[in-house]
Amino acid sequence: xxxxxRPDADITDGTWLNASASAVDMFASIDEDVxxxxxxxxxxxxxxxxxxxxxxxxxxxxxxxxxxxxxMRWRRGKNVAGxxxxxLTVELRQGYTGEGAQGTLINSFSDTNIPDAFTTTxxxxxxxxxxxxxxxxxxxxxxVATQV
Amino acid sequence: xxxxxxxxxxxxxxxxxxxxxxxxxxxxxxxxxxxxxxxTITAATYDANDIxxxxxxxxxxxxxxxxxxxxxxxxxxxxxxxAIGNAVDFRVQLTDASGTLVGDNKADTVxxxxxxxxxxxxxxxxxxxxxxxxxxxxNDPDFGVTLSAQATAANTDIFVDFIRVTITYTIPDSKARIxxxxxEVPILDSKARIxxFEFETPLANARARIAAFEFEAPTTDSKxxxxxxxxxTPDSDRTCRIVxFEFETPLxPSKCQIAAYEVxxxxxxxxxxxxxxELEAPDPGAPGGEILFNPIQYASPWTR
Numbered sequence: 001x002x003x004x005x006r007p008d009a010d011i012t013d014g015t016w017l018n019a020s021a022s023a024v025d026m027f028a029s030i031d032e033d034v035x036x037x038x039x040x041x042x043x044x045x046x047x048x049x050x051x052x053x054x055x056x057x058x059x060x061x062x063x064x065x066x067x068x069x070x071x072m073r074w075r076r077g078k079n080v081a082g083x084x085x086x087x088l089t090v091e092l093r094q095g096y097t098g099e100g101a102q103g104t105l106i107n108s109f110s111d112t113n114i115p116d117a118f119t120t121t122x123x124x125x126x127x128x129x130x131x132x133x134x135x136x137x138x139x140x141x142x143x144v145a146t147q148v
Numbered sequence: 149x150x151x152x153x154x155x156x157x158x159x160x161x162x163x164x165x166x167x168x169x170x171x172x173x174x175x176x177x178x179x180x181x182x183x184x185x186x187x188t189i190t191a192a193t194y195d196a197n198d199i200x201x202x203x204x205x206x207x208x209x210x211x212x213x214x215x216x217x218x219x220x221x222x223x224x225x226x227x228x229x230x231a232i233g234n235a236v237d238f239r240v241q242l243t244d245a246s247g248t249l250v251g252d253n254k255a256d257t258v259x260x261x262x263x264x265x266x267x268x269x270x271x272x273x274x275x276x277x278x279x280x281x282x283x284x285x286x287n288d289p290d291f292g293v294t295l296s297a298q299a300t301a302a303n304t305d306i307f308v309d310f311i312r313v314t315i316t317y318t319i320p321d322s323k324a325r326i327x328x329x330x331x332e333v334p335i336l337d338s339k340a341r342i343x344x345f346e347f348e349t350p351l352a353n354a355r356a357r358i359a360a361f362e363f364e365a366p367t368t369d370s371k372x373x374x375x376x377x378x379x380x381t382p383d384s385d386r387t388c389r390i391v392x393f394e395f396e397t398p399l400x401p402s403k404c405q406i407a408a409y410e411v412x413x414x415x416x417x418x419x420x421x422x423x424x425x426e427l428e429a430p431d432p433g434a435p436g437g438e439i440l441f442n443p444i445q446y447a448s449p450w451t452r
Contacts, residue, residue, distance in 0.1 A: 002332045002333060002334050002335060003332075003334075003335050004330045004331065004332055004333070005330065005331040005333060005334050006329065006330045006331075007329055029327075029331075030326055030328050031326065031328075032328050033328075033330070034328040034329070034330050036256045037327050037328050038327070038328075039327045041323045041327065042326060042327040043325070044324070044325045044326075045323050045324040045325075046322045046323065047319035047321040047322070047323050048322070049323070049324060050313050052324075056329075058331060061331075061333045062333075062334055062335075064334045064335060064398065068336050069334035070331065070332065070333055070334075071331070071332040071333075071355065072329075072330075072332075073213060073328075073329070073330050073332055074208050074326060074328060074329040074330075075328040075329075075333060076324065076325060076326050076327070077325045077327070078183040078323065078324060078325060079192070079325060080215050080309065080320050080321075080322050080323075081214055081215050081321040082213040082214035082215020082216060082320075083215050083319060083320045083322030083323075084319045084320065084321055084322045085211075085322075086244050086322050086324045088322075088324055088326075090329075092331065094268070096231065112325060116444075117217075118325070120187065120328075139331065141329050141331070143326060145324035145394065147321060147322055
């Protein structure tokens with residue numbers, strides 16, 4: 001039985017909003033079990049984003065003392081079918097407190113040309129990346145969207 | 149502004165459709181590449197006012213994004229004849245996704261075809277030919293260009309090297325949406341096992357020994373510690389007591405469970421019973437933390 005770290009706090013909202021066009025507690029829109037998604041509940045960048053960043057604190061998990069089985073999983077899409085290409089960067093960080101203090105980059109995944117409809121994708125951390133986590137209670141996820 | 153092409157037709161056919169029915173094309177497939185190989189009409193019967201068959205260039209292989217807006221279609225035809233004034237356009241027109249002629253006929257019915265191979269351009273980046281083109285239409289294999297020519301002199305010869313099409317379009321801006329995120333981290337099941345354990349009792353020459361003692365603890369980083377542990381003996385004034393007992397597991401949150409437990413004591417005809425047995429976990433509030441212990445009673449031979 002694995003454990004899951006999911007968004008539990010907003011750190012950087014940037015220009016992102018939730019489906020209700022609010023920036024309050026956006027984490028609550030992306031904290032559900034990705035395997036049982038609620039696609040009516042999401043966060044959204046501005047139109048034609050250019051390096052639009054947002055970041056969220058993750059719930060605490062305990063150190064598994066293992067270098068394997070660390071899997072990032074996220075569900076993403078676009079607001080317009082056939083709309084302009086958007087590339088999304090998904091970063092796992094430790095010690096991030098804001099755009100000016102981004103802590104340690106644990107893992108970065110370039111999600112190029114995200115699909116129109118919501119689709120789940122995954123990225124498995126390498127052993128070295130997993131080992132670079134020193135505090136499982138201080139992890140954050142940072143998203144950066146750019147329209148090509 | 150994005151463009152796609154120029155694309156050459158993957159399929160070229162001819163058709164006699166009145167009034168374009170006087171002379172058929174030879175080697176129509178030659179218009180599929182810019183290579184000097186030409187589709188031709190060189191029959192001696194191609195005379196003034198005769199109109200060629202339709203030369204249908206289709207299957208252009210576009211993959212315009214579904215959300216795009218097409219703003220222009222540019223058709224380029226490299227053509228020639230043998231003498232200026234021998235032929236003029238009769239039809240240069242698009243076909244839609246059903247292969248039906250659609251929109252403007254951009255034929256230049258006045259200017260004669262050049263005698264040297266020349267690329268003539270029809271439409272442009274801001275010209276949709278009044279055809280209301282959509283991505284679905286131009287991506288369809290039946291979308292294409294239909295060409296026919298009318299001779300203006302006796303025994304006209306005409307030649308077409310290629311027909312190619314470029315689509316100009318715009319794409320609507322997008323927003324990125326994220327519906328969920330999680331980081332999966334494993335929990336390692338483990339078993340803490342004590343291979344040997346001894347304690348002393350105040351009974352002379354007595355020694356109780358735990359032969360097997362196990363914890364199954366799917367937990368991380370926790371320290372399970374027995375804080376109190378006593379044995380009752382038949383001698384009321386004597387107590388078996390564990391002074392200290394501690395072990396660590398690499399696991400947390402805890403579910404420590406005794407899988408096997410056994411005490412050997414050097415007595416007979418007595419009951420050895422654990423009256424108090426506690427485990428302390430330093431992280432009792434951890435999610436999922438649980439310590440299970442079922443009191444164990446032993447009927448054990450005592451000796452003195």
